[in-house]
Amino acid sequence: MSAGETGQAPDTRKGAASGVTSANADRRNPSAALVPTLTVAASLLGLGLIWAFAAALWPSRAFPTPAAVWQVFLHDMATGELPFHLGMTLLRVAAAFIVAMVVGTVIGILLGSDRRADRFFNPWVVLFLNVPALVVIVLAYIWFGLNEVAAIGAVAVNKIPNVVVTLREGTRALDPRYAEMAAVYRFGPLERVRHVLLPQLQPYIAAASRSGIALIWKIVLVVELLGRSNGVGFQIYLYFQLFDVAAILAYTLAFVAIMLLIELALVQPLERHATRWRRRPA
Amino acid sequence: MIHASRDADDEMDGQPSAGARSSLGVDISEKTFLSADGVPLPALRDLAFEVRAGEFACLLGPSGCGKTTTLRILLGLDRDFSGAIRLPEGGCIAAVFQEPTLLPWRSVEDNVRLALPKPLRGKDLTPLFETLGLAAMRKLFPSELSLGLARRAALARAFATEPDILFLDEPFVSLDEPTAERLRHLLLSVWSERPTTALMVTHNLREALTLSDRIIVLSERPAHVIGYFDVRLPRNYRNPTVMTDLVRSFYEKFPERA
Secondary structure (H helix, E strand, O other): OHHHHOOOOOOHHHHHHHHHHHHHHHHHOHHHHHHHHHHHHHHHHHHHHHHHHHHHHOOEOOEOOHHHHHHHHHHHHHHOHHHHHHHHHHHHHHHHHHHHHHHHHHHHHHHHHOHHHHHHHHHHHHHHHHOOHHHHHHHHHHHHOOOHHHHHHHHHHHHHHHHHHHHHHHHHOOOHHHHHHHHHOOOOHHHHHHHHHHHHHHHHHHHHHHHHHHHHHHHHHHHHHHHOOOOHHHHHHHHHHOOOHHHHHHHHHHHHHHHHHHHHHHHHHHHHHHOHHHOOOO | OOOOOOOOOOOOOOOOOOOHHHOEEEEEEEEEEEOOOOOEEEEEEEEEEEEOOOOEEEEEOOOOOOHHHHHHHHOOOOOOOEEEEEOOOOOOEEEEOOOOOOOOOOOHHHHHHHHOOHHHOOOOOHHHHHHOOOHHHOOOOHHHOOHHHHHHHHHHHHHHOOOOEEEEEOOOOOOOHHHHHHHHHHHHHHHHHOOOEEEEEEOOHHHHHHHOOEEEEEOOOOEOEEEEEEOOOOHHHOOHHHHHHHHHHHHHHOHHHO
């Protein structure tokens, strides 16, 4: 989802349409659905083999074999250290993600629906889009202290401008006919949000959250490295000082695997549910 | 109220039950749009008419004369005009738009229920869906319906709210004629189950003659009323021969429309 990362709004229609066709293909032919999965598995296996081969050719403490990384992983799993730090990082990612999505969506809808407010606040958005993550983190720690609120807040502030830009685009693309229908039939404010506004913004929210999770977990590691005493970022900093590359890789890969799992087990089914009305052609 | 009509020879033979309180009164002195260059384009001028309680009226006028603009003002979607409108007592309005305007992410039944006022939310919709031939489609999403079925769902939504007045904006446009004809009859059958004051906008004379008690004939832009045409014949007597006569007498009264 690189489109989302650059702050670009997605082309909803096209994105939705391509999602539709692949989903339909999956349903019609179960063996066709296996092909992409097998391709991914083969691709990852190939990467692992190249890694193992290269590490065997140039044996070095700075370039461990997959087996060595696996050993560290098993060991730290057994001691409970790895699950603890993974859990801490995951909690921070979740908190920062929720804060960024809620605040960014609200601001994005406001700016998208009020041209004058948008003209006034747009420079702020551009400014925050371009402040380096590191600067926000350092300033947050200096101003608010080395605590959890400053850490999560700094991460959220890094992500909010992206959400604002995407949701502002989505709000501008709202279809006024639905709002007029809701006005004539006197929908309540909550019903308008739930049945008229959010379903129309769903593709934009999905794009913002996809790119959001990827961006946020990377920034969380930096926050942990600079000012926390637990979490994957803290551990990586520790093993960097010990020059223990096997441990660094073990923690990184474990977290990447968890993020992939969240994407497959949580994000994609949720999205399929939210777009179920698109997938049944007339 | 009808000072703008030069041809208001049809006296207002008010029905006994029709109190002025539950009729619709329209008196728009001016509605002007600004073009992109800032040039004022008058859409309505001295447009005044009344729809009596329980009456099915049609606003008939050439394309682009300001019919939809009038309807948007009546629906409260455009408040930038000079003049006054009086909605029937109760003020509960329902509309059937030019396009079905169903929420694509909600099922047919949810689309209807969401439009209902809170006290009616739990009501039994089965008779209405059956009258309109939608009983099997309640759980479908609008994208799974043909345009004709989607328009029926829009009719269901409007009638389910049990409105004090119903507005229809060319609800059968862009349908093939047999489908449109079937839908007109469906509209009449749900309407006669609970006769509601209704105002329909159309440029189709035959449609207006089939459906309405009274036709309000509008001028070219800027629109004002040039006369009324009452259809006193009960609707079930309006067969093709009678329709031909009705069309002829309409053109005798409004020769400029021929």
